[in-house]
Amino acid sequence: MKEDQKVYDITILGGGPTGLFAAFYGGLRNASVKVIESLPQLGGQLATLYPEKYIYDVAGFPKIKAQELVNNLKEQMAMFSPTVCLGQAVTGVEKLEDGTFKLVSNDEIHYSKTIIITAGIGAFQPRRLELENADKYEGKNLHYFIDDMNKFAGQRVAILGGGDSAVDWALMLEPIAEKVTLIHRRDKFRAHESSVEQLKNSKVEIITPYIASDIVCNEEAIEQLIVQEVRGENTKTINIDSLICNYGFVSSLGPIKDWGLEIEKNSIVVNSKQETNIPGIYAAGDITTFEGKIKLIATGFGEAPTAVSNAKAYIDPKARLQPMHSTSLFE
């Protein structure tokens, strides 16, 4: 297993909006920061579950698309170039004798003086396409995440699913792909009404009620998708360049529950300093609970600077808890 021997001041566990803002704030407070995210992309629920939805309750933005907010947070965080590790779920945390934390992910060992857990509703895993050999094409032309729409330009794309993400991606790819086919096991889509209305007026080919039943592949790619009528015998063969599977995500706190943290209703209990019951481990955002807690992006943005400033004071008791205003820090 790889090992990064550098001991960071703050390691942020989870790259959702709270984690990204905490990473920026850590930089602002002169801390060395590492962000570890289990998914291959940053942005948490916003990028994974509703990238194309407008958010109306982030202070200062009358409305902003979720993915655009994520892009802004990434740009803001990049001011301080924190280390970002993607595709690594942290499974174990241990406090060493000298007080340093050792974090173990599926891929690497990390060290840190403090930890801020911003793991939201836990590590996401896509519900995978359960067809024989499908796993061989993950990362080739079978996709569960879309990080760059442009790679689908001019392609024949099939999308599986009937929720918001499937419908959003179908609408977004329709203008740039050669053809988009959306396959859902029910006639009715679970997506937002206005998106479904837009879908009906688009050039997206809709095949319902059908499910994926087989794939025809060469060494490198899935070439054809076979779909079968639900409760029927009819099948259709679709020639494809890319297959996007949007069967949703499952999330779980998983091993976080075994780190000795006080957990209540699947959330980590924190005090007004965002401290957990383990000195040196803080938490912020959707993962936390306390009396009166509200789970919103805006509250995560408030909790992040509190967690960072208290982590900073934990590392260096002489450090100011109250930060300088950002307006005073730059020329």
Ligand SMILES: Cc1cc2nc3c(=O)[nH]c(=O)nc-3n(C[C@H](O)[C@H](O)[C@H](O)COP(=O)(O)OP(=O)(O)OC[C@H]3O[C@@H](n4cnc5c(N)ncnc54)[C@H](O)[C@@H]3O)c2cc1C
């Ligand atoms: C459909 C929908 C619409 C919403 N609309 C709004 C809205 O309009 N306004 C609003 O304020 N809120 C809205 N929310 C809620 C909002 O998305 C959450 O409050 C917000 O995402 C919380 O941010 P977070 O960073 O705390 O957690 P998350 O966004 O959940 O991010 C946590 C990240 O941590 C990662 N992670 C978890 N465990 C580990 C681990 N062990 N190792 C490494 N990484 C890990 C996860 O993969 C994830 O990327 C909506 C939510 C949904 C589902």
